[in-house]
Amino acid sequence: MIPLTLIQFFANLAPTLILIYIPLIAQSMGAQPAKIGLVISTYNLMIFLAGLVFSRLCDLKGRKQFIVLGLGLSTVAFLSHLLIKNLPSLFAVRAFAGFSLGIYPAALLTYAYEKNNNNLGKFTAAGSLGWGIGSLLAGIIAVYYKLFIMSSIFFFITFIIALFSLKQNKSCIKQTFWDLTVVKRNWRIYLTFLMRHAGAFGIWAIYPLYLSSLGASKLWIGIIYSINAFGQFLFMPYLNRYKSMKLIMAGLYLSATSFVIFALCRNFWQILPFQVLLALSWSCLYLGSLKYLMENNPERATAVGVFNSLMSFSGIIGPLIGGVIGTFGYRPVMISAATLTLLSLFVFKGK
Numbered sequence: 001m002i003p004l005t006l007i008q009f010f011a012n013l014a015p016t017l018i019l020i021y022i023p024l025i026a027q028s029m030g031a032q033p034a035k036i037g038l039v040i041s042t043y044n045l046m047i048f049l050a051g052l053v054f055s056r057l058c059d060l061k062g063r064k065q066f067i068v069l070g071l072g073l074s075t076v077a078f079l080s081h082l083l084i085k086n087l088p089s090l091f092a093v094r095a096f097a098g099f100s101l102g103i104y105p106a107a108l109l110t111y112a113y114e115k116n117n118n119n120l121g122k123f124t125a126a127g128s129l130g131w132g133i134g135s136l137l138a139g140i141i142a143v144y145y146k147l148f149i150m151s152s153i154f155f156f157i158t159f160i161i162a163l164f165s166l167k168q169n170k171s172c173i174k175q176t177f178w179d180l181t182v183v184k185r186n187w188r189i190y191l192t193f194l195m196r197h198a199g200a201f202g203i204w205a206i207y208p209l210y211l212s213s214l215g216a217s218k219l220w221i222g223i224i225y226s227i228n229a230f231g232q233f234l235f236m237p238y239l240n241r242y243k244s245m246k247l248i249m250a251g252l253y254l255s256a257t258s259f260v261i262f263a264l265c266r267n268f269w270q271i272l273p274f275q276v277l278l279a280l281s282w283s284c285l286y287l288g289s290l291k292y293l294m295e296n297n298p299e300r301a302t303a304v305g306v307f308n309s310l311m312s313f314s315g316i317i318g319p320l321i322g323g324v325i326g327t328f329g330y331r332p333v334m335i336s337a338a339t340l341t342l343l344s345l346f347v348f349k350g351k
Contacts, residue, residue, distance in 0.1 A: 003161050003162075003165035003166065004108070004111065004112045004115065004123065004166075005122075005123060005126045006157075006158070006161055007067070007071070007108065007158045007161055007162055008108065008112070008123055008124075008126040008127045008130065009126045009127065009129060009130040010130060010154045010155070010157050010158045010161075011071065011074075011104070011108070011127070011130070011154075011155070011158045012126075012127040012128070012129075012130030012131045012134065013130035013131065013133055013134040013137075013154055014074070014078060014130075014134070014150075014151040014152075014154035014155045014158070015074075015078070015097070015101060015134075015151060016130070016131045016134030016135055016138065016225075016229075017134045017137060017138045017141075017147045017150055017151045017154075018078065018081060018138070018144075018147055018148065018151055019134075020135060020138055020208055020221060020222065020225055021138065021144065021147070021208070022039065022040065022043075022090075022094065023036050023039075023040070023205065023206065023207075023208050023209055024208055024209075024212075024218075025084070025090065025144065026039050026087070026090060027209065029086060029087050029090065030087070031087060033206060033209075033322075033323045033326040033327055034320075034323040034324060034326075034327065035087070035323075036205065036206070036209075036319075036323060037205050037206075037319035037320050037321075037322055037323025037324075037326075038319070038320070038323070039087075039090060039091060039094060040094075040201075040204075040205050040315060040319040041315065041316040041317070041319045041320055042091055042094060042095050042098070043094040043095065043097065043098040043315070044098060044201075044312040044313070044314075044315025044316045044319075045095075045098065045312070045313075045316045046095050046096075046097075046098030046099040046102060046312075047098040047099070047101050047102035047308075047309070047311075047312035047315070048102065048309045048310075048312035048313045048315075048316060049099070049102065049309075050098070050099045050100075050101075050102025050103050051102040051103075051105065051106060051305050051306075051308045051309035051312060052305065052306065052309045054066050054070070054102065054103045054104075054106070054107070054305070055106035055107070055301050055302055055304065055305015055306065055308065055309070056301075056302050056305060058106055058107040058110065058301040058302075058305065059299050059300070059301040059302045062168055063107045063108075063110060063111045063166075063168075063301070064107075064111070064162070064166045064167065064168045065168070066103055066104055066107040067104045067107045067108050067111065067162045067166060068159065068162045068163050068166075069103055069104070070100060070101070070102075070103030070104025070105075070107075071104055071155055071158045071159040071162055072159045073099075073100035073103065074097070074100040074101055074104075074155040074159075075152050075155040075156045075159055076100075076152075077093070077096045077097040077099075077100040077101075078097060078148060078151040078152045078155055079148065079149065079152035080093050080096060080097075081093055081097070081144075081148040081151075082145060082148050082149070098312075102308075102309070102312065105304075105305075105308050106301045106302075106304045106305035106308055107301060109123075109290065109304050109308075110294075110300045110301040110304060111166065113294050113300065114300070120240060120287070120290065120291065120294070121236045121237045121238070121239060121240030121287055122236070122237045122240075124232075124236050124286065124287060124290065125232065125233045125234075125235075125236035125237050126233075128229045128230070128231075128232035128233040128236060128279075128283075129229070129230070129233040130229075131225075131226075131229035131232075132225075132226040132227075132228075132229030132230040132232075132233060133226070133229075134229075135222045135223075135225035135226040135229055136222055136223065136226040137150070137222075138222045138225075139218055139219040139220070139221060139222015139223055139225075139226070140219065140222065142218045142219070142222075181299070182297055182299050182302045182303050182306060183306060185296070185297065186293065186296075186297070186303060186306075188347060188348060189248075189289060189292060189293070189307075189348075190306060190307065190310055191344070191347050192248070192252070192344045192345075192347045192348040193285070193289055193307065193310055193311075193314075193344075194310045194313065194314055194344075195340050195341070195343060195344035195347065196251075196252060196255055196285065196340065196341045196344045197310070197311055197314035197315075197318065198314040198317050198318040198321065198340060199259065199318065199321075199336060199337030199338070199339070199340035199341055200255070200259075200314070200318065200337055200341075201314045201315045201317075201318025201319055201322065202318040202319060202321045202322030202325065202333050202336060202337055203259065203262070203318075203322060203333055203334060203337050204318075204319075204322075205318065205319035205322040205323060205326070206322050206323070206326045206330055206333055208221050209330070210330040210333075211224060211268050211271070213330065214265065214266070214267050214268040214271070215267055215268050216268035220268060224268065224271060224272065224275055227272065227275035227276065227279070228275045228276075228278050228279045228282070229279070230279075231275065231276045231278075231279025231280065231283070232279045232282060232283045234279075235279060235280055235283040235284075236283045236287055239283055239284060239287050239288075240287065240291075242288075244288045244289070244291040244292035244295065245288070245292070246288070247284040247285070247287055247288025247291070248284070248285055248288040248289060248292070248348065249345075249348070250281075250284040250285075250288075251281050251282065251283075251284035251285025251286070251288060252281075252285065252341055252344060252345050252348065253281075253345075254277060254278075254280055254281030254284065255278075255281040255282070255285065255338075255341045256338045256341040256342050256345075257277065257281075257338075258274060258277050258278040258281055259334050259335070259337040259338035259341065260334070260335070260338045261274045261277070262274065262334045263331040263332075263334035263335050263338075289307060290304065290307070293307055321333075321336065322336075
């Protein structure tokens with residue numbers, strides 16, 4: 001599991017070095033909240049499309065080649081951030097990055113689960129650790145071109161590890177590419193997650209700007225993001241023992257609570273402790289959803305791929321919602337996210 005854990009760690013660290021600064025970069029180029037949301041939506045649209053296609057191919061053709069392909073393209077895509085000069089180039093580069101990032105996650109998660117399903121919590125925790133360290137490094141370095149180069153180097157490391165350490169395995173799933181059985185079987189889980197995460201992405205689209213408005217420097221923005229990630233790293237290995245349905249319920253309740261609290265904060269210091277609550281909410285929801293899909297679907301890569309794609313689809317509609325609502329202020333975005341999460345509970349309880 002060591003090569004897989006290293007890939008998970010570095011593949012989450014690399015994009016995080018850039019992610020939290022995209023709204024700030026777009027704003028520096030004259031973009032208003034609605035256009036910032038459109039930049040983020042474009043990125044997530046490409047992740048969504050690539051995730052749907054390549055996760056299905058992963059079930060039909062095998063795992064390794066798509067892990068290697070996605071990590072290799074990501075190496076090039078994140079180095080191409082050095083070419084960003086204006087808003088059109090920002091749109092193009094982020095679209096390329098999104099497509100590259102969408103290729104490998106379902107294959108990597110499925111490969112890890114099939115190798116040792118008892119370590120799913122620890123495996124996902126390694127990704128959170130990468131995200132946390134990436135957020136911290138981003139806040140400390142805070143020089144865009146250096147971060148672009150570093151992210152590409154980290155992706156290149158994962159590409160080399162995957163190329164030489166992972167073994168090829170062929171799937172035995174005998175279905176047509178367009179078989180929709182997985183979606184029909186899991187639609188309540190998917191819709192529940194989509195609603196919650198669309199609200200959350202509305203927040204993340206403006207979150208760095210919100211934190212900045214509360215007095216947070218770039219360093220503190222990085223620290224705040226890292227608290228969430230490090231919290232997930234600590235929580236996930238211990239949550240693996242609980243049943244998936246209980247984890248999902250807990251994740252939804254805690255998410256709604258976190259979003260409301262964010263709206264009530266009056267300075268960035270007040271947000272710090274509640275990033276831990278946010279970390280627990282996501283750990284429960286994400287790990288619970290993954291466990292449920294892995295345990296109840298023979299087409300594991302497809303099931304997880306649709307799930308990952310819905311995360312990205314949330315990243316399409318969420319920032320658009322957040323961008324529009326954000327014109328009336330940042331706090332209404334938090335309240336709308338809490339409302340969507342509470343509504344998703346009704347969908348989930350109908351299961």
